[in-house]
Amino acid sequence: xxxxxxxxLFLLAAAGAxxxxxxxxxxxxxxxxxxxxxxxxxxxxxxxxxxVPGNEYLIWSKQDKHRxxxxxxxxxxxxKMAQALGLPDAKSQKLCLDCHxxxxxxxxxxxxxxxxxxxxxxxCHGGASGWLGIHISGATHQQxxxxxxxxxxxxxxxxxxxxxxxxGDATKFVDHRLYGAGHPRLAFxxxxxxxxxxxxxxxxxxxxxxxxxxxxxxxWSVGQAIALVRRMDAVLDPKHAPKGFWPEFSFFDCQSCHHxxxxxxxxxxxxxxxxxxxxxxxxxxMLKVAAMRVAPEAAAALSEHMLALHRATLDNWAAxxxxxxxxRAAAQSLVGQFAHHEFSGDDMRALADALINLATANTxxxxxxxxxxxMALEAITAGLKSAGDIGPQQADAIGKAMGAxxxxxxxxxxxxxxxxxxxxxxLQRVIRR
Amino acid sequence: xxxTIGRGLVLLGLLAAAAPAxxxxxxxxxxxxxxxxxxxxxxxxxxxxxxxxxxxxxxxIGxxxVPQNEYLIWSQKDKHAKAYAVLKEPRSLxxxxxxxxxDAEHAPLCLDCHxxxxxxxxxxxxxxxxxxxxxxxCHGGAERWLGPxxxxxxHAAxxxxxxxxxxxxxxxxxxCLACHLGNDQKFLIHxxxxxGHPPTPFxxxxxxxxxxxxxxxxxxxxxRKGRPNDIQIWAIGQAVDxxxxMDLILNPKHAPKGVDFELSLxxxxxxxxxxxxxxxxxxxxxxxxxxxxxxxxxxxxxxxxVAARVAPDAAKTLHDHMLALHAATAESxxxxxxxxxxxxxAANALIPALQGHNFDQGDAKAMAGAVIGSALDGGNLDYSCxxxxxxxxxxxxxxxxxxxxxxxxxxxALDEALKGLYAAVADDQKYRPxxxxxxxxxxxxxxxx
Numbered sequence: 080x081x082x083x084x085x086x087x088l089f090l091l092a093a094a095g096a097x098x099x100x101x102x103x104x105x106x107x108x109x110x111x112x113x114x115x116x117x118x119x120x121x122x123x124x125x126x127x128x129x130x131v132p133g134n135e136y137l138i139w140s141k142q143d144k145h146r147x148x149x150x151x152x153x154x155x156x157x158x159k160m161a162q163a164l165g166l167p168d169a170k171s172q173k174l175c176l177d178c179h180x181x182x183x184x185x186x187x188x189x190x191x192x193x194x195x196x197x198x199x200x201x202x203c204h205g206g207a208s209g210w211l212g213i214h215i216s217g218a219t220h221q222q223x224x225x226x227x228x229x230x231x232x233x234x235x236x237x238x239x240x241x242x243x244x245x246x247g248d249a250t251k252f253v254d255h256r257l258y259g260a261g262h263p264r265l266a267f268x269x270x271x272x273x274x275x276x277x278x279x280x281x282x283x284x285x286x287x288x289x290x291x292x293x294x295x296x297x298x299w300s301v302g303q304a305i306a307l308v309r310r311m312d313a314v315l316d317p318k319h320a321p322k323g324f325w326p327e328f329s330f331f332d333c334q335s336c337h338h339x340x341x342x343x344x345x346x347x348x349x350x351x352x353x354x355x356x357x358x359x360x361x362x363x364x365m366l367k368v369a370a371m372r373v374a375p376e377a378a379a380a381l382s383e384h385m386l387a388l389h390r391a392t393l394d395n396w397a398a399x400x401x402x403x404x405x406x407r408a409a410a411q412s413l414v415g416q417f418a419h420h421e422f423s424g425d426d427m428r429a430l431a432d433a434l435i436n437l438a439t440a441n442t443x444x445x446x447x448x449x450x451x452x453x454m455a456l457e458a459i460t461a462g463l464k465s466a467g468d469i470g471p472q473q474a475d476a477i478g479k480a481m482g483a484x485x486x487x488x489x490x491x492x493x494x495x496x497x498x499x500x501x502x503x504x505x506l507q508r509v510i511r512r
Numbered sequence: 513x514x515x516t517i518g519r520g521l522v523l524l525g526l527l528a529a530a531a532p533a534x535x536x537x538x539x540x541x542x543x544x545x546x547x548x549x550x551x552x553x554x555x556x557x558x559x560x561x562x563x564x565x566x567x568x569x570x571x572x573i574g575x576x577x578v579p580q581n582e583y584l585i586w587s588q589k590d591k592h593a594k595a596y597a598v599l600k601e602p603r604s605l606x607x608x609x610x611x612x613x614x615d616a617e618h619a620p621l622c623l624d625c626h627x628x629x630x631x632x633x634x635x636x637x638x639x640x641x642x643x644x645x646x647x648x649x650c651h652g653g654a655e656r657w658l659g660p661x662x663x664x665x666x667h668a669a670x671x672x673x674x675x676x677x678x679x680x681x682x683x684x685x686x687x688c689l690a691c692h693l694g695n696d697q698k699f700l701i702h703x704x705x706x707x708g709h710p711p712t713p714f715x716x717x718x719x720x721x722x723x724x725x726x727x728x729x730x731x732x733x734x735x736r737k738g739r740p741n742d743i744q745i746w747a748i749g750q751a752v753d754x755x756x757x758m759d760l761i762l763n764p765k766h767a768p769k770g771v772d773f774e775l776s777l778x779x780x781x782x783x784x785x786x787x788x789x790x791x792x793x794x795x796x797x798x799x800x801x802x803x804x805x806x807x808x809x810x811x812x813x814x815x816x817x818v819a820a821r822v823a824p825d826a827a828k829t830l831h832d833h834m835l836a837l838h839a840a841t842a843e844s845x846x847x848x849x850x851x852x853x854x855x856x857x858a859a860n861a862l863i864p865a866l867q868g869h870n871f872d873q874g875d876a877k878a879m880a881g882a883v884i885g886s887a888l889d890g891g892n893l894d895y896s897c898x899x900x901x902x903x904x905x906x907x908x909x910x911x912x913x914x915x916x917x918x919x920x921x922x923x924x925a926l927d928e929a930l931k932g933l934y935a936a937v938a939d940d941q942k943y944r945p946x947x948x949x950x951x952x953x954x955x956x957x958x959x960x961x
Binding site: 156159160163164165254255256257258259260261263264321322323324325326328333336337338339340352353354355356391392393394395396398399490491492 | 610611701702703704705706707708710711768769770771772773775780783784785786787788790791792794801802803804805841842843844845847848941
């Protein structure tokens with residue numbers, strides 16, 4: 080018996096003691112401390128014979144904002160937000176905790192569980208009581224997953240998990256009341272956010288053997304499809320139906336309203352006239368670009384229904400629901416295709432071209448699109464790199480060009496469009512080289 | 513006393529002139545007078561007024577009652593003279609294209625406010641659309657009154673012949689606000705804003721002064737037209753603004769379409785603000801939760817401050833219905849219309865009280881306190897509110913000047929403090945409520961005791 084297994088026995092014993100009175104339900108969240116042992120995921124260097132670097136806890140605790148998700152609720156801004164919402168505080172509210180901590184019910188919390196750990200290991204990987212034992216006993220990944228480990232390695236599952244907070248689901252959702260009270264805007268793209276979290280996994284030979292090779296483009300495109308499905312789910316949720324004549328504003332493009340008004344009105348690709356508020360269609364626009372390469376017919380259907388959805392906002396909510404259902408179906412139909420599509424180097428270059436052409440066309444001056452294009456290009460360049468499609472010299476040039484693209488965003492709500500366009504054209508040249 | 517009587521007389525003339533336009537409406541002193549009245553008479557063109565013996569002189573001639581440089585002031589300093597020219601600029605062309613129009617300079621949508629856009633058969637030989645918002649756009653087509661006007665008839669006779677009574681606050685408010693806010697015929701709907709039209713802030717007394725005014729209130733002016741009172745002009749301007757806003761809400765053209773509603777009825781900065789700052793504050797005057805768009809209420813809040821002084825019961829009614837109006841936006845458009853109707857009636861009912869009130873030094877002092885109180889105590893620190901408060905204080909200072917309430921040193925200090933206020937509201941995107949509140953406190957400290 081190795082040391083890992085030995086440690087697990089103790090842990091299991093401890094967990095058992097904590098819930099001795101009643102039969103412990105599976106999936107109890109044992110707490111971050113359970114995973115953070117220096118022989119497990121709290122190592123500073125790779126433990127002997129370990130598949131993984133072992134420093135996952137350190138990366139999370141030192142660099143990952145998920146770690147401070149709960150702490151943020153104690154800050155001034157969160158307190159002011161709570162007050163605006165008529166709440167005594169943020170740190171004890173289900174509304175806030177459901178995404179700012181691993182807010183499982185009390186009877187699902189193990190002895191070492193601490194709410195203040197924020198979005199800890201088991202918030203994403205699942206309550207460990209069912210799988211910790213075999214996990215440290217050398218079970219295969221498939222066995223762990225079968226025992227309850229959440230398959231975050233799989234794009235679809237990962238997208239579902241991340242977006243449940245980074246966009247919202249049936250039980251948690253940042254509506255415009257929360258935004259109005261001061262909640263920051265949620266920006267998200269699955270592949271980029273996986274990388275900048277920063278990722279606490281390394282895709283090496285061992286990873287690929289156990290979990291398969293999953294590409295950045297699969298993660299990106301699946302992330303877009305599921306984000307769009309989620310958006311449409313929210314639109315279709317009766318909780319978010321218009322109150323009086325107010326629609327739920329968070330469905331709309333933030334910058335559609337929250338922009339400075341100056342001499343330059345924005346052209347739109349929605350078919351809506353000037354002065355209308357438009358649905359946030361950035362995921363759809365990205366998905367359409369991807370689908371045009373992989374499934375052109377689906378791309379056309381998606382585009383058609385999205386245009387109809389935009390039009391429906393001038394009609395009535397029943398029309399909105401009808402078209403949202405159609406957009407949802409179109410997006411859902413693409414999930415499986417993207418999850419298994421092998422994106423070639425040509426695919427990636429073509430996507431980069433299409434995205435850059437889209438963003439540099441002056442018929443599309445939208446912050447939300449620019450932001451998604453930037454993250455898509457991040458995913459594509461990562462994809463080209465990991466596919467070995469580009470050499471170190473070109474990778475370096477691309478990295479620099481991407482830096483210039485990011486520099487066009489002085490903050491998270493503004494893009495200097497001219498700078499952006501120029502940086503994109505330069506990136507296009509560097510990628511084509 | 514003399515001025516009140518003079519004003520009363522002129523009002524009689526106004527009511528006679530307004531009668532045809534308000535035939536279907538109740539016998540209110542309805543501000544909806546022109547353009548119908550002036551359209552009765554041909555518009556002869558700016559040229560007919562600009563003679564160097566008339567209003568195009570560089571200095572008064574002989575025993576003239578007016579400075580006679582009215583045309584020069586208008587043509588050289590007044591943006592009304594450039595209202596048409598602006599339609600040829602690239603921005604206007606871009607707005608037109610965004611709206612699917614070939615250009616702006618031929619579109620009635622634009623010309624109705626950027627020129628004296630009377631029908632072609634109402635245009636005299638010297639009339640030029642390119643003159644922009646010329647003399648007769650405000651003073652009325654001169655065909656029928658130019659004769660008596662030139663022959664030395666008195667003001668009342670000119671009015672009778674069709675001269676528009678811009679000297680009187682109520683018709684002036686209706687005339688200016690017809691474009692600077694909108695009425696049932698012309699309105700800057702959000703589509704035009706979205707196409708690139710700038711917002712149109714307005715306050716009657718301040719904008720009269722900064723136009724710049726091409727009249728001088730001297731002995732002769734007072735004898736012929738009565739003594740204008742800045743606070744009264746401000747107050748009536750606010751009342752008419754509120755009334756017209758409610759008319760716009762009640763106009764079926766602006767009812768919600770699907771989930772799209774006429775956003776121009778709402779406060780621009782309720783949406784057009786940066787998302788980087790924590791800016792939401794609970795406001796007792798709206799009762800709205802965070803994340804909701806608020807109907808524009810800055811002028812209604814100003815009207816409440818003056819109503820509280822002049823007609824406290826009416827102020828309470830207005831306050832209650834404004835709150836109900838905000839609440840109604842969470843309910844239904846029918847509820848909004850119901851409360852808008854009540855606010856409209858309350859604003860309308862205040863107009864005679866405001867017209868009849870002789871705003872004196874005590875009122876000036878009280879209004880300064882009430883306007884500042886609306887911001888600092890009432891928490892009405894939204895940009896739109898601040899903008900109206902600053903212009904209200906400008907009017908109060910002008911009144912103090914006219915009423916001899918403050919000495920030159922005090923006035924200079926107030927002007928300086930006003931500059932600080934204007935600086936605080938100069939750019940809505942850079943507006944900071946806390947900095948504005950500080951500027952307000954600095955202004956307050958300079959007020960004469």
